Amino acid sequence: MYIPTYEDMLAAHERIKPYIRRTQIRTSDYLNELTGAELFFKCENFQEPGAFKVRGATNAVFGLDDERAKKGVATHSSGNHASCLSYAAMLRGIPCNVVMPHSAPQAKKDTVRRYGGKITECEPSTSSREATFAKVQAETGGDFVHPYNDPRVIAGQGTCAKEMIEQTDGLDMVVAPIGGGGMISGTCLTLSTLAPETKVIAAEPEQADDAYRSFKAGHIIADDAPKTVADGLLVPLKDLTWHFVKTHVSDILTASDPEIVDAMKLTWKHLRVVMEPSSAVPLATILKNPNVFKGKRVGVIITGGNVDLDRLPWMKG
Structure with a gap:
């Protein structure tokens, strides 16, 4: 660690x-x-x-080398990290895939989509979030930017x-x-x-x-x-x-x-x-x-x- x-x-x-x-x-x-x-x-x-999560998300996105950045980034989030990672990815011109609980506020989902993030919904539990994310990341190969443990x-x-x-x-x-x-x-x-x-x-x-x-x-x-x-x-x-x-x-x-x-x-x-x-x-x-x-x-x-x-x-x- x-x-x-x-x-x-x-x-x-x-x-x-x-x-x-x-x-x-x-x-x-x-x-x-x-x-x-x-x-x-x-x-x-x-x-x-x-x-505030735009700070950590932007640091992660712009810290990627060009080769890793090509596959984009991926994460799971109840909303703000998803929005901020999508925003940072948009600024760099790379894809962003996010897993969000279906119960997340609509305002946060709308913000993710406005910045070009692609949403996959899951049940509102940590276990469902992490299991769904594992599938999404396996399919996309994006760099995992954890919402906080990174x-x-x-x-x-x-x-x-x-x-x-x-x-x-x-x-x-x-x-x-x-x-x-x-x-x-x-x-x-x-x-x-x-x-x-x-x-x-x-x-x-x-x-x-x-x-x-x-x-x-x-x-x-x-x-x-x-x-x-x-x-x-x-x-x-x-x-x-x-x-x-x-x-x-x-x-x-x-x-x-x-x-x-x-x-x-x-x-x-x-x-x-x-x-x-x-x-x-x-x-x-x-x-x-x-x-x-x-x-x-x-x-x-x-x-x-x-x-x-x-x-x-x-x-x-």
Whole structure:
């Protein structure tokens, strides 16, 4: 297992600079007052494909040599990684095949197709996703870019924390959502060298809390098909991301689905940005644990903004 280094992250940042946005930091006096903390929101929902995963995907795609790139890339994803890999492949002019659960939000499927990705649907479980993907990859021969358990992807995701530290002049803590652990791993990779005094806290839905249980148990515990409003956080940790979680994460905090939806509403109203449920989990955990964050300078990574506007979680029916 190759563990990416700080130098890999720096190289990734140079490689992807022409293709990504240096997303802005947003603040809210109201949310600061509500939480008792000074919150700095890194708006990765403002990336062209609407999610932070464009960083890791672009690093992987543009790191391929020309011979390997000819066969394109392939992956499995509930949505944002599929969209971002399709986008990066489109920029390089190579094919992209993705396996997605049939329950994935239509907005995310539409984005994949808009960027030229070819979708094969599967059941909404990790086992079905991986079995279907094995068939697709055997047929296409594309380079497998794992959504998170890939050194190239983790190095790319780590560029977000680098920018955040540069834009905020130092933070006491950074909070990001955790599903498979790609963003958290990249954040740990960067901050452990660039700002080792900054704590990394992961935020997870109560209804898909396998990372929390893994953290407490000291080994990976994987759920096959959890159900939560935070559809981007349904996948389990893998060996590479578990390395960063167990080594560098200070704590994992959880929030219920109603708390996540309430936090999502708050940010739409007071931060005035569109974020998906998975991106609201950090604020939900901050609101739930005020004593942890009170008086601190806290970076919050808004990981994505791809939502189905016809099926918002607070709509009835």
